[in-house]
Amino acid sequence: MFQILLLGSALAGLLAFLAGIFENEDSDAGSASNPNSQVQLAPQIEHLHRYYNKAIAGEPPQNALWAALAATVAYILYTRIGLDPVPGVILGALVGALIAAVLQGMYGSLAHISRIASMKNFKQILYWDSLLSPLPLSMTYTFLSALCLTLLSFVIHGLLGSPFPVPLIAMFLGFTLGAIASSTGDVHYGAERLYQHYKFGSGIAISKQGDIDVKGEYGYRNSVDTPYFTLRFGGPVTGLTFGLLIFIDAFSRISGNVWTSVILEFLIIALILIVIIFLEKYTRDRYGPFEEGK
């Protein structure tokens, strides 16, 4: 029992970490969620761009849909095929994630074309190659993150013993992962990558919003150029947050008693709070007060 819980929490932590990285890169390979407001705003102030304006919905419900779809297909296939647990689950998860990725590609393209069609007054042209270049990249990242979330739901249901059925766990995890990724990784994309011509070290003032980078290191920037930048920081931070959450939650239950898990989790919460306050003091001392143009 103890060994199964240990294996389950280790696997869950690993899968959650990977899912976090892939989900963040998916939302950066096409401009999704909150920073999308900047890409939407840019043509209105005459910054015509070549980004992929992938406006499906907020990140939490999107990821809930890809995860729930992949997990439902995986569960149906797994119970029908009747293979041994490990090959059956993996095969089902692969097929399910593939279907979710295709659906995401369709939703994203429809949104991009439709949004640009509504921008006639601002003279934004629809470039087909700026849609078709990032599209396979975005679909791949969705495939990977749906795959990891499905396998994670199976681990939580099977190895860790949650009473919820697999698709329900997948939907919950999709919402949580979307909320986390939208809060951590998107800051790196929205405040840094989109505004590289502003100096490092300031938030984006309301008056400057929409003034995004349209040209990149060489030529015009496309959405394919974003993941290689955010993968160096935004992705791993998201993965760390979600992975720690799932791992601590699963590992604290290892003794089998509920109350030790609760006490352990609150102790870790207190520890993280101390780290947060320490981080705030460190940045205040290091960065100092705001000084314009140094």
Added chain:
Amino acid sequence: MDPLTAMLLIIAGGVLVGVCVHFIPASAVGAMSASTGIATGPSMLSFGAGLTGILSASFALDSGPVAMLASGAAGSTLMIVLTILGGNLANAFGTGVPPVSGQTASGQSLLGSSTKDVITGWEQKPFVTPGTDGHGMPAQTAISGIIGGILGGVGGAMVFLGVHFLIVPISQETAAFSGMAAAGIFLINCVLPAYTLVGKTEGMFDRKMLTIPKTFLSCLIVSTFLALIIYSVSTYASTGAV
């Protein structure tokens, strides 16, 4: 547990969920480091936290009501505090800005016109980027987020518990249905306060806390309606009247 207590549990849980949205600091514009709070919308963030709470509480289904509530609170608070840490890391090393509260810096905090953080006493004004409304999550918003996480986790677990007790006599797959119904009630109660907050709040030291009575009343009405439906379903089923 008798059905009436279970129904009251659902109503109380729904109201707690609505109130917790006011405590968790969130703002959509934070993704551009232009506003204090976790960089996503308040309704979706509280919903994600509550779902983590319900998932944690489900592991304690056989250990009694109090263990479930505690487990839900722990899971939900852990998610909020880890998100605050992750967001502060991204702001500090990705954008290069310290966590600072914009509302306090402009002297409009709930407790008066001091421009210092309530918990640590650090001065906020010099560190705000001009033209923005703060960035990151300073100490006072972190504490507020923890309180919000505890409230939300307890509320979600209460709704789950109440629905579970009402459905147990009727159907086999109680966990699946109770989880789904709890998520639905949670969502409706999370979206209602998001409209009072207009997309941005800094937690318990924000002036918008004064609108809590409106949230309380509307969540009470909506939760009562939904709880009545589930209650009548369970009583009619057990007496076989439909």
Added chain:
Amino acid sequence: MSAGIPATSGGPHIQSQKLFIVSMITGLAAIFLQGYTAAYVFILIPLIWPAFVGSANGVRSLASYGLGTGTSSIGYWGTAVGATAVYTGMLLGMNPVVEIAIALAGGAITGICAQKIIKMRIPVMIKESAILAASTAVIIRFLAGLFPEQVTLLYPLLYIAVTLAVLHPYNGSMGAGENQRRTLWLSGVEASMTTAVFGLLLLLMAPSLTSAGIILVSALGFGICIRGWYRMVKNEIYGMSWTGFPPAEH
């Protein structure tokens, strides 16, 4: 009678009440005929598409008032009320009309709370909230009834797939030049995508000609709606080209 939101181009404005009545008639007819058509249930699939279109129009009406918290939230709450009513009713085998009535009441009550207590000041709030909850309840009841026995494992997917299909048309078309006709064509496209997905799930669960029929009918609807939508896109877009540099001045 009701001022509504101007269509801004592409034809006269379609009022929500008319769409609501059409989707209720076709949707309830589809639900009742489900029991009688057995293997030919795929003929009824086009009857449920008006409900998708009506819900997307409800989201559009509410969201165009500029709520400040995003258009998506309305889609979630409307579908949540409809879904909770349907799932609770299906647990007991309630009459579908009772379920839809409960959803309508739930949407109205939520709308009243939003309008009177939170004071959102949107004139059509109560009406559109009730329409949204009832239409999504009809969709979910029909789709859940397609499957052979009560499958609670499909409930999460039903809920979230309908939520996205209902909120995406307006969210994906947002902009200064958005108009009702194009948004509703897009909601037709996504309605057929959603029914195709559920046909695929039925195929995986219980392979038969019925499920293949559902996928084929959905593909047909997808083809028709995408031609209509794309024709409007070509009329309204500023310009299309394979590649090129925007005339930017940085």
